[in-house]
Amino acid sequence: MGSKSVQELALNPENLPNNYIYEDGGVGFRDALLPSESDIHIPVIDIHNLTSPSTTQQQELHKLHSALSSWEFFQAINHGMTSLFLDKVREISKQFFDLPKEEKQKYAREPNGIEGYGNDVIYSQNQRLDWTDRVYLKVQPEDQRNFKVWPQKPNDFRSTILQYTESLKQLSEVILRAMAKSLNLEEDCFVKECGERGSMFLRFNYYPPCPMADHVLGLKSHADGSTITFVLQDKEVEGLQVLKDNQWFKIPIIPDALVINVGDQIEIMSNGIFQSPVHRVVINPEKERLSLAMFCVPDSEKEIKPVDKLVNESRPILYRPVKNYVEIYFQYYQQGKRPIEASKI
Numbered sequence: 001m002g003s004k005s006v007q008e009l010a011l012n013p014e015n016l017p018n019n020y021i022y023e024d025g026g027v028g029f030r031d032a033l034l035p036s037e038s039d040i041h042i043p044v045i046d047i048h049n050l051t052s053p054s055t056t057q058q059q060e061l062h063k064l065h066s067a068l069s070s071w072e073f074f075q076a077i078n079h080g081m082t083s084l085f086l087d088k089v090r091e092i093s094k095q096f097f098d099l100p101k102e103e104k105q106k107y108a109r110e111p112n113g114i115e116g117y118g119n120d121v122i123y124s125q126n127q128r129l130d131w132t133d134r135v136y137l138k139v140q141p142e143d144q145r146n147f148k149v150w151p152q153k154p155n156d157f158r159s160t161i162l163q164y165t166e167s168l169k170q171l172s173e174v175i176l177r178a179m180a181k182s183l184n185l186e187e188d189c190f191v192k193e194c195g196e197r198g199s200m201f202l203r204f205n206y207y208p209p210c211p212m213a214d215h216v217l218g219l220k221s222h223a224d225g226s227t228i229t230f231v232l233q234d235k236e237v238e239g240l241q242v243l244k245d246n247q248w249f250k251i252p253i254i255p256d257a258l259v260i261n262v263g264d265q266i267e268i269m270s271n272g273i274f275q276s277p278v279h280r281v282v283i284n285p286e287k288e289r290l291s292l293a294m295f296c297v298p299d300s301e302k303e304i305k306p307v308d309k310l311v312n313e314s315r316p317i318l319y320r321p322v323k324n325y326v327e328i329y330f331q332y333y334q335q336g337k338r339p340i341e342a343s344k345i
């Protein structure tokens, strides 16, 4: 990891390294609109309804389709995980970042590796840095778990994360099937496209408070390289924003909802019908914020391309096939570029 964690930098905020600071670009970071202030709402989807008998399911699929073609973000409720369990997930995450530096360093990522505890990988000198410390773990498939970088403290860290992974693995299938149905495709078409050995990456994002919140970003604007992403937001401190029609909107907190968004790989598979939204995270001057993002990605051996049925004369093919998209993703991201450009025809 870089010489200092963001958590350490936050102790001495008068002396921030230049790479964290947006001199003028920062104006207005925190005055994004709440969708409700503009008469529009981030859709809320009831997952139970997605798997209910016909009429209820049809209505919910319709809602999902319109959510994904407008905001590309939605909040999922009734997803089967209890409030108590989600609190537990947040609690063990917080406990990890509260540990002494020496303990956290045991799980530090390799200088150029991506898994483990650390902050931004530095690719170039003038790269903008994100005001966040992370733990990044490949949690699926099982035989690719690198337990060397999985925290052992708090004691129930691993067991809680394994349970969380299992729940989201099941939920991701439900969502991918529902997405396909909402496009009148074979129900299993996206699931199949992801292959037998789809991967899941879990990222714990810890954003310390920063008095220069108008001049630093927790996460610079980006779109995810996943098929879909699940975000468990902080229960009290907001920060996630989505760009729509050139305007930033806050994603409001619904305490037990999971925020779900389309990633680049569903944009490719759906031939651009569902698009991967640009989003960012702003910082709070007084309060820390913690979130968990779970990225679902296809088997790295599988080639991803637009589904045949979504390509026709009026909708020509818009994307080239891609393979192991995650690989190129980070380099593009750290240079502030959008990796999806590599696939656009």
Ligand SMILES: O=C(O)CCC(=O)C(=O)O
Binding pocket: 203, 205, 219, 224, 231, 233, 239, 240, 279, 281, 290, 291, 292, 293
């Ligand atoms: O912190 C958040 O709410 C969102 C995190 C995110 O967008 C990401 O990790 O890709």
Ligand SMILES: [Fe+2]
Binding pocket: 222, 223, 224, 229, 279, 293
């Ligand atoms: Fe993201």
